[in-house]
Amino acid sequence: MNFDSIVFIVTLFVIVPSESRVLEIKSDRCEKILGSDLIEEIWSYKNVKDDILEYVLEGEFKGKTYDELAKFVDKFGARPSGTEVLEKSIDYMIDLTKNEGINDIITEEVKVPLWERGEEKITMLEPRKKDIELLGLGKSVTTPPEGLEGEVVVVRSFEEFDNFSDEKIRGKIVLYVPVFTTYGETVPYRSQGASKASAKGAIASLVRSITPFSLNTPHTGSQTYADGVVPIPTAAISLEDADLITRMYDRGEKVVLNIKMSSKLDENKISRNTLIDLKGSKHPEKLVIVSGHIDSWDVGQGAMDDGGGMFVSWAAPVILKRLNLTPKRTVRAIFWTAEELGLIGAHAYEEAHRNESHNINFVMESDEGTFAPLGLAVGGTPTTLCIVAEILKLFKSINASTLVEEDNPGSDITVFTSKGIPGASLHNDNGKYFWFHHTEADTMNVEDPDELDLGAAFWTAVAYIIADLSIDIPR
Numbered sequence: 001m002n003f004d005s006i007v008f009i010v011t012l013f014v015i016v017p018s019e020s021r022v023l024e025i026k027s028d029r030c031e032k033i034l035g036s037d038l039i040e041e042i043w044s045y046k047n048v049k050d051d052i053l054e055y056v057l058e059g060e061f062k063g064k065t066y067d068e069l070a071k072f073v074d075k076f077g078a079r080p081s082g083t084e085v086l087e088k089s090i091d092y093m094i095d096l097t098k099n100e101g102i103n104d105i106i107t108e109e110v111k112v113p114l115w116e117r118g119e120e121k122i123t124m125l126e127p128r129k130k131d132i133e134l135l136g137l138g139k140s141v142t143t144p145p146e147g148l149e150g151e152v153v154v155v156r157s158f159e160e161f162d163n164f165s166d167e168k169i170r171g172k173i174v175l176y177v178p179v180f181t182t183y184g185e186t187v188p189y190r191s192q193g194a195s196k197a198s199a200k201g202a203i204a205s206l207v208r209s210i211t212p213f214s215l216n217t218p219h220t221g222s223q224t225y226a227d228g229v230v231p232i233p234t235a236a237i238s239l240e241d242a243d244l245i246t247r248m249y250d251r252g253e254k255v256v257l258n259i260k261m262s263s264k265l266d267e268n269k270i271s272r273n274t275l276i277d278l279k280g281s282k283h284p285e286k287l288v289i290v291s292g293h294i295d296s297w298d299v300g301q302g303a304m305d306d307g308g309g310m311f312v313s314w315a316a317p318v319i320l321k322r323l324n325l326t327p328k329r330t331v332r333a334i335f336w337t338a339e340e341l342g343l344i345g346a347h348a349y350e351e352a353h354r355n356e357s358h359n360i361n362f363v364m365e366s367d368e369g370t371f372a373p374l375g376l377a378v379g380g381t382p383t384t385l386c387i388v389a390e391i392l393k394l395f396k397s398i399n400a401s402t403l404v405e406e407d408n409p410g411s412d413i414t415v416f417t418s419k420g421i422p423g424a425s426l427h428n429d430n431g432k433y434f435w436f437h438h439t440e441a442d443t444m445n446v447e448d449p450d451e452l453d454l455g456a457a458f459w460t461a462v463a464y465i466i467a468d469l470s471i472d473i474p475r
């Protein structure tokens with residue numbers, strides 16, 4: 001969307017991703033766009049919103065989202081794409097939902113990869129012996145059993161790298177050391193670094209973990225080998241080890257590493273997307289989707305990424321059912337599978353349902369943490385932004401009224417918003433999200449019961465209001 005052409009004014013910048021903008025709605029412009037009847041209609045949901053908040057924050061549902069998430073995470077732990085444990089965790093969520101008296105549940109099969117991490121070890125041989133903390137990146141190829149030995153070339157940016165000759169890189173280990181600014185700006189060094197290094201003849205590539213903070217914890221993540229390049233082993237190392245090697249390199253010292261990595265890849269596993277419907281009373285074919293992904297990386301427990309997001313989305317139909325609230329349109333909770341290896345479940349859903357995509361009224365996703373909710377990051381037309389901004393005003397009491405405009409909010413749902421379907425990602429107080437992201441430290445200790453209650457209540461009430469409005473969200 002062209003920023004200049006719309007009617008909002010910028011008040012603040014937020015940190016992730018770089019293209020997002022926190023906006024304050026110019027109320028007179030939105031008033032003109034919406035009209036007094038629609039504004040009045042939106043405000044008529046104040047009581048039902050209060051009921052939902054009270055039920056979750058002080059009533060019977062208080063603490064439930066955290067408790068259920070903890071039971072789930074403690075039982076299954078990490079849930080990588082293609083594993084049996086992921087499939088068992090999907091079955092568990094279906095049973096948990098049926099126990100709530102919700103039986104409109106469908107699973108849809110998706111072909112997914114299984115990438116299994118084996119032994120991983122990096123040893124610095126020169127200028128002194130030291131073990132280096134690493135995590136292989138998704139789908140990385142293996143090294144020979146004895147490892148690969150090579151001299152390190154430190155690279156601060158792709159611009160710098162593009163100016164390096166092939167001779168400087170050939171036979172070397174490339175270490176990218178971008179300083180974390182935003183995830184969106186920094187993550188290409190992880191996702192594309194191996195391909196770029198291989199194109200100039202490197203034998204392996206490493207990346208300084210994509211995080212602003214570290215307790216010597218490496219962060220894994222996905223990466224893709226470009227067509228036509230020789231796939232080379234690739235891993236993330238801790239900030240501490242990356243910075244140590246960089247200091248040595250800058251002093252002119254020769255840094256030599258031995259990299260040993262093993263893994264197995266099977267591209268032909270079957271997993272499932274899970275669809276849970278609270279059917280609409282008037283337009284059951286029209287959907288307001290709330291979603292998160294059920295798979296996780298193999299390290300950590302997937303409590304934050306994305307157990308929390310999945311559970312606030314699970315909570316939406318459950319809370320509405322418990323409160324006997326049936327909106328006009330269907331509220332569909334979706335647990336995407338195989339997000340981490342490339343939004344695979346979301347792409348499969350989009351393809352399978354393309355001929356009915358006009359029925360997606362609004363698509364929501366929580367995959368950037370479930371810390372205290374602050375509002376929504378929204379992609380859509382100026383009218384859509386005005387409608388959502390007006391709805392968000394109802395959440396001043398819990399400090400969740402901020403609208404961030406983003407062309408393509410979220411991760412899985414970008415598959416839909418990039419095709420013009422309006423949607424929103426949970427905007428939350430997630431300044432520490434990337435401290436834990438894709439590490440062994442993604443555990444229940446990151447999650448907070450009260451913040452999860454706020455998130456579940458907010459998510460449920462927003463989904464209800466949008467699903468019940470007299471008008472569709474415009475495209």
Ligand SMILES: [Zn+2]
Pocket residue numbers: 293305306339367411
């Ligand atoms: Zn995620």
